[in-house]
Amino acid sequence: xxxxxxxxxxxxxxxxxxxxxxxxxxxxxxxxxxxxxxxxxxxxxxxxxxxxxxxxxxxxxxxxxxxxxxxxxxxxxxxxxxxxxxxxxxxxxxxxxxxxxxxxxxxxxxxxxxxxxxxxxxxxxxxxxxxxxxxxxxxxxxxxxxxxxxxxxxxxxxxxxxxxxxxxxxxxxxxxxxxxxxxxxxxxxxxxxxxxxxxxxxxxxxxxxxxxxxxxxxxxxxxxxxxxxxxxxxxxxxxxxxxxxxxxxxxxxxxxxxxxxxxxxxxxxxxxxxxxxxxxxxxxxxxxxxxxxxxxxxxxxxxxxxxxxxxxxxxxxxxxxxxxxxxxxxxxxxxxxxxxxxxxxxxx
Amino acid sequence: xxxxxxxxxxxxxxxxxxxxxxxxxxxxxxxxxxxxxxxxxxxxxxxxxxxxxxxxxxxxxxxxxxxxxxxxxxxxxxxxxxxxxxxxxxxxxxxxxxxxxxxxxxxxxxxxxxxxxxxxxxxxxxxxxxxxxxxxxxxxxxxxxxxxxxxxxxxxxxxxxxxxxxxxxxxxxxxxxxxxxxxxxxxxxxxxxxxxxxxxxxxxxxxxxxxxxxxxxxxxxxxxxxxxxxxxxxxxxxxxxxxxxxxxxxxxxxxxxxxxxxxxxxxxxxxxxxxxxxxxxxxxxxxxxxxxxxxxxxxxxxxxxxxxxxxxxxxxxxxxxxxxxxxxxxxxxxxxxxxxxxxxxxxx
Numbered sequence: 182x183x184x185x186x187x188x189x190x191x192x193x194x195x196x197x198x199x200x201x202x203x204x205x206x207x208x209x210x211x212x213x214x215x216x217x218x219x220x221x222x223x224x225x226x227x228x229x230x231x232x233x234x235x236x237x238x239x240x241x242x243x244x245x246x247x248x249x250x251x252x253x254x255x256x257x258x259x260x261x262x263x264x265x266x267x268x269x270x271x272x273x274x275x276x277x278x279x280x281x282x283x284x285x286x287x288x289x290x291x292x293x294x295x296x297x298x299x300x301x302x303x304x305x306x307x308x309x310x311x312x313x314x315x316x317x318x319x320x321x322x323x324x325x326x327x328x329x330x331x332x333x334x335x336x337x338x339x340x341x342x343x344x345x346x347x348x349x350x351x352x353x354x355x356x357x358x359x360x361x362x363x364x365x366x367x368x369x370x371x372x373x374x375x376x377x378x379x380x381x382x383x384x385x386x387x388x389x390x391x392x393x394x395x396x397x398x399x400x401x402x403x404x405x406x407x408x409x410x411x412x413x414x415x416x417x418x419x420x421x422x423x424x425x426x427x428x429x430x431x432x433x434x435x436x437x438x439x440x441x442x443x444x445x446x447x448x449x450x451x452x453x454x455x456x457x458x459x460x461x462x463x464x465x466x467x468x469x470x471x472x473x474x475x476x477x478x479x480x481x482x483x484x485x486x487x488x489x490x491x492x493x494x495x496x497x498x499x500x501x502x503x504x505x506x507x508x509x510x511x512x513x514x515x516x517x518x519x520x521x522x523x524x525x526x527x528x529x
Numbered sequence: 530x531x532x533x534x535x536x537x538x539x540x541x542x543x544x545x546x547x548x549x550x551x552x553x554x555x556x557x558x559x560x561x562x563x564x565x566x567x568x569x570x571x572x573x574x575x576x577x578x579x580x581x582x583x584x585x586x587x588x589x590x591x592x593x594x595x596x597x598x599x600x601x602x603x604x605x606x607x608x609x610x611x612x613x614x615x616x617x618x619x620x621x622x623x624x625x626x627x628x629x630x631x632x633x634x635x636x637x638x639x640x641x642x643x644x645x646x647x648x649x650x651x652x653x654x655x656x657x658x659x660x661x662x663x664x665x666x667x668x669x670x671x672x673x674x675x676x677x678x679x680x681x682x683x684x685x686x687x688x689x690x691x692x693x694x695x696x697x698x699x700x701x702x703x704x705x706x707x708x709x710x711x712x713x714x715x716x717x718x719x720x721x722x723x724x725x726x727x728x729x730x731x732x733x734x735x736x737x738x739x740x741x742x743x744x745x746x747x748x749x750x751x752x753x754x755x756x757x758x759x760x761x762x763x764x765x766x767x768x769x770x771x772x773x774x775x776x777x778x779x780x781x782x783x784x785x786x787x788x789x790x791x792x793x794x795x796x797x798x799x800x801x802x803x804x805x806x807x808x809x810x811x812x813x814x815x816x817x818x819x820x821x822x823x824x825x826x827x828x829x830x831x832x833x834x835x836x837x838x839x840x841x842x843x844x845x846x847x848x849x850x851x852x853x854x855x856x857x858x859x860x861x862x863x864x865x866x867x868x869x870x871x872x873x874x875x876x877x
Binding site for chain 1 (some may be wrong): 560607612620646680682684686692705708719720721724725726727728729733736737738759760761763765767769770772774776778788806807809812813814815826828829830831832833834837
């Protein structure tokens, strides 16, 4: 397939992640012949901008995918569940940002720096992992290769943009209301997020963990393709607009000094080590926002066990945590000549 | 000593913690005959209010403690280092909220719910632990008694009020500036705290941990009086005004189910278990602010090890984390008839 002939759809083009996808496609000069922005009936008719040109957003329908080679979905789980099979049926390869297909055995769950080989056997739908998982596995993979990770304890500090545009507006509105001595309106989250931390992301599961926490547990094992990596997570929403931070505690089979870990991570793809305590240099949400890399710092040996490390991992949750990772998957599909559907009925 | 005759000084009476101490003394109707607010020359001459009466703040000097039985210090480490020995010399018992005396072998480090017995052998200075340590050990102690804690991995979400009034103002000012499209002034913290998380609290130590993190490690061992409890910490400042949150991962010698842990904590002093996922009930900074208890929720078994628990611990860092704990120590000293200095020269 010649790259010039690729027709690309962005599903959910007007959402927070969809808009970032368009921006990243433009930045990276993604080689397509036509761009088709799709969205729900509510948003259809609006237009998006691409390289200074306005393109009208079309309504997403079951028959929207005729003639489309690649669809980047970021429109929520139920939309993906309903429309992705129709896209595949039309011969279109789907990279899906929702959680709908992530744990489906037919669908590879891919972070290009970690498991690009998983793309080879795709059947039409490739799943983009959860934002908090992506940045974590980018940082874990090189350490796993070097010293075999046995256990990870992660606590997250997640930005509101992970919930979408409406949550960005909610934090902004609540802060303005409070500074005008008004009670903050609480609509998107169960409680006020302004000047607060919410130890709940997504719904609770029967084991009292949240769905977000269990995503980090289950997706990590699938992406790393190693059932021996044990993860336990506490996922927390914080009053930050862009950039997820994570406090990671890692136990490895082989000893790694912090110096060795720093050296390994410095050479790893997609990572920028930002770690110099004497210069107060460490990753932060405000410096990771708008960047493509996963930033790692505060690397230090955990003195409570023989082979332990603590570190602080930050990335732009909308870019590497969602839109960029999806576009990187698409680039890899193109490069490896994998932009084709073997069985159009695989998901019907 | 009759309670009626106690003369109490509050050193640093105009700071964030000092003001809270006065509020708590009033709330609890602390039995003193005279209240002497002291502060630096800069703040002396201002007045504070106690039960509707104005009291002029006097300048702190080496000879300020004549005739004073009890001094609650909250004026920073260097002030405590300099003036607490003079207080003791004058026969005044000091409860100090700074870090100056915490690891001094002569000084008990006390959380009344955890180790009140340590007060017995005080030599004139009793140290109040670090805010992030206090709420953690209140939650750990009952579990330690029941199942022996071996290891704790803690990540904190700490409010700006822990840094003092100037940091409260800084967060407020930065948010207002950003909402008026101005660049935020950065003075108190190394970087912008508004809509950001800072993985640095206090200075860095030679081992690349921060002083705040090492306080949690060392103070926990001293308060719990058990060198076998191993703690590793990541301390993070978040854009919250009041209320520290902590994500705790605990490994115990004996197995505790989450149900057992919940039952144990429900009966423990100073704790309120706030843990019902189906009702979205968990502790948060905005609900802990202004309260006296340590709130514990999100209690769940860590499925990555045999005897592990995760939990979420929140308290008002200015109340239980500082002012209230100091007043509780003072109450205990009174109750146990320990408000006396054995050797006035113990710290000279």
